[in-house]
Amino acid sequence: MSTTGKHLRPVDASTVVLAIETSCDETAASLVMGGVDVLSSVVSSQIDLHAQYGGVVPEIAGRAHLDLLNPVVARAIVESGVDETRIDAVAATHGPGLIGALLVGVSAAKSLALTWDVPYVGVNHLEAHLYAGLLEKPELELPLVVLLVSGGHTMLIEMRNHGEYRLLGRTIDDAAGEAFDKVARFLDLGYPGGPAVDTIAREGDANAIDFPRAMRNDGLDFSFSGLKTSVINFVRKNPAVRTADVAASFQTAVVDVLVHKARRAAEQVGAKGVVLGGGGTANSLMRERFSAMAAADGRRVLLPSRAMCTDNAAMIGAAAWYRLRSDGPTALDTGAFPNLRLPLMDGSW
Amino acid sequence: MMILGIETATERVSVAIGGHEGVLGMFEVTRGRRHAETLTPAIDFVCRQADVTLDEISVVAVDMEPGLFTGMRVGLASAKAIAQALRVPMIAISSLDLLAYPLRRTDKVIAAVIDARKGEIFYALYRQVPGGIQRVSEPTAGRVDDLVADLLARGQEVVCVGDGAVRYHEEIAAGHRVEIAEQFFAYPSSAPLVQLAHAKALREEWVNPWEVEALYLRKPDAEINWSTRNDGAGS
Numbered sequence: 001m002s003t004t005g006k007h008l009r010p011v012d013a014s015t016v017v018l019a020i021e022t023s024c025d026e027t028a029a030s031l032v033m034g035g036v037d038v039l040s041s042v043v044s045s046q047i048d049l050h051a052q053y054g055g056v057v058p059e060i061a062g063r064a065h066l067d068l069l070n071p072v073v074a075r076a077i078v079e080s081g082v083d084e085t086r087i088d089a090v091a092a093t094h095g096p097g098l099i100g101a102l103l104v105g106v107s108a109a110k111s112l113a114l115t116w117d118v119p120y121v122g123v124n125h126l127e128a129h130l131y132a133g134l135l136e137k138p139e140l141e142l143p144l145v146v147l148l149v150s151g152g153h154t155m156l157i158e159m160r161n162h163g164e165y166r167l168l169g170r171t172i173d174d175a176a177g178e179a180f181d182k183v184a185r186f187l188d189l190g191y192p193g194g195p196a197v198d199t200i201a202r203e204g205d206a207n208a209i210d211f212p213r214a215m216r217n218d219g220l221d222f223s224f225s226g227l228k229t230s231v232i233n234f235v236r237k238n239p240a241v242r243t244a245d246v247a248a249s250f251q252t253a254v255v256d257v258l259v260h261k262a263r264r265a266a267e268q269v270g271a272k273g274v275v276l277g278g279g280g281t282a283n284s285l286m287r288e289r290f291s292a293m294a295a296a297d298g299r300r301v302l303l304p305s306r307a308m309c310t311d312n313a314a315m316i317g318a319a320a321w322y323r324l325r326s327d328g329p330t331a332l333d334t335g336a337f338p339n340l341r342l343p344l345m346d347g348s349w
Numbered sequence: 350m351m352i353l354g355i356e357t358a359t360e361r362v363s364v365a366i367g368g369h370e371g372v373l374g375m376f377e378v379t380r381g382r383r384h385a386e387t388l389t390p391a392i393d394f395v396c397r398q399a400d401v402t403l404d405e406i407s408v409v410a411v412d413m414e415p416g417l418f419t420g421m422r423v424g425l426a427s428a429k430a431i432a433q434a435l436r437v438p439m440i441a442i443s444s445l446d447l448l449a450y451p452l453r454r455t456d457k458v459i460a461a462v463i464d465a466r467k468g469e470i471f472y473a474l475y476r477q478v479p480g481g482i483q484r485v486s487e488p489t490a491g492r493v494d495d496l497v498a499d500l501l502a503r504g505q506e507v508v509c510v511g512d513g514a515v516r517y518h519e520e521i522a523a524g525h526r527v528e529i530a531e532q533f534f535a536y537p538s539s540a541p542l543v544q545l546a547h548a549k550a551l552r553e554e555w556v557n558p559w560e561v562e563a564l565y566l567r568k569p570d571a572e573i574n575w576s577t578r579n580d581g582a583g584s
């Protein structure tokens with residue numbers, strides 16, 4: 001039995017990657033061919049398990065991944081329609097994320113790679129989100145600006161080439177998704193906060209309250225902590241206000257800033273298009289506003305399907321293909337990296 | 350029959366292969382890098398050195414708790430993945446059984462004690478029976494005082510084994526007839542795992558990979574750490 005890499009076939013359009021994603025509260029597996037062709041993508045969400053706690057409980061997530069991963073992998077292989085002997089590499093998210101959750105996917109992926117005698121590829125979850133958009137439109141020309149919005153991240157990235165990223169802007173305090181969760185919790189809308197706010201905001205007046213747009217014309221960084229505070233203060237001072245109006249006005253304030261800065265970023269670097277990524281970009285107002293921006297600017301705006309925005313393993317399989325091609329296999333003595341960052345060209349952060 | 354045994358319940362990472370002829374090869378390390386980094390290369394190493402390919406494995410044995418969460422998870426995820434890929438059954442055995450089994454020649458009561466951290470221990474009591482050991486108390490998560498009271502009530506001679514016994518030897522041995530097994534036995538090992546799994550495999554007492562469930566003597570801390578969403582990837 002040899003370790004990874006010995007029998008590495010050339011990485012090409014026929015290369016099949018089995019990818020695993022367990023960084024947070026979704027257990028997912030996917031088979032992707034040639035970095036773009038999704039043969040199967042299975043996602044098992046644990047949202048119901050965590051909802052009663054109002055957030056992801058790391059220990060519960062780890063246990064659930066352990067129970068769910070084998071059936072999810074089995075289903076991904078069956079649904080792909082290819083025999084498992086066709087799998088050329090096994091990939092897993094190895095960071096960033098919850099350590100106990102990451103370890104399940106990493107350990108399983110390395111063991112599968114060892115057993116099948118194929119390479120293992122450890123994948124950066126943030127890089128994978130950048131690839132989620134390209135998966136659906138691989139012909140998109142680079143450079144691109146990617147707006148990544150999730151529970152843990154809000155950032156604007158320039159993707160110059162595969163593996164070549166520059167950070168254009170990021171949140172200096174709360175992530176946008178975090179602001180949604182906190183506001184949803186304060187308004188008693190339930191968990192997860194993004195979809196909860198999105199739903200009730202449809203019945204509200206987005207112009208009812210003029211919440212602040214922090215740093216709107218100030219560089220490409222974001223700040224959402226002040227907005228969250230002003231929502232809380234406003235509701236305390238005006239207890240009779242309609243919750244739907246608060247939600248709609250809050251959501252508009254967030255989306256306003258995101259759209260405005262993404263447009264400026266695209267202009268600044270001469271990007272051919274703007275790609276959205278991360279669970280936060282499933283927000284319906286954001287999708288509406290970005291579509292409008294595309295029409296107005298004549299710039300391509302790629303709104304990946306909701307399934308591709310939220311955590312999934314197909315994006316891990318796509319990123320893994322490019323990484324395998326450029327860097328080769330990841331060593332089997334590599335663990336998980338809960339605080340992994342996106343590899344940036346200029347080393348800045 | 351060739352059994353792959355994976356043991357990661359404590360600080361130790363231990364991998365063995367064996368079958369009818371006993372344990373054929375073993376790797377064990379109790380310090381250094383962490384479980385996730387060590388385990389897969391260890392499996393590869395043991396197989397190569399013993400000249401066994403993974404395709405020859407017919408049963409995957411794994412420790413099913415009690416133990417420390419991080420290590421347990423690495424061992425269980427790896428063992429289940431290998432069994433699934435090879436389409437072979439699994440046998441899950443408690444870490445406390447693995448601690449007690451090497452002491453099976455004693456006629457004293459055996460107390461297997463794992464340090465559960467946070468001031469707690471996991472423990473169970475055993476006695477010798479022909480050909481092995483028998484558990485005489487259910488695996489328990491508790492405090493050292495609980496164990497001491499339990500042992501006092503029995504009034505029998507006791508040998509305590511495990512990293513919990515080593516850490517709390519003064520409290521456990523205070524005042525009554527308790528012996529602490531030597532440091533060598535302080536961590537569960539994959540060698541008794543393969544031995545015990547072999548006996549079970551002969552009786553076909555195995556399960557499918559997706560049926561393996563850890564014991565989880567301790568409930569998760571349902572206290573919510575909101576900051577984890579900052580560190581984590583979110584969704």
Ligand SMILES: [Zn+2]
Pocket residue numbers: 125129150278279310311582583584
């Ligand atoms: Zn994500």
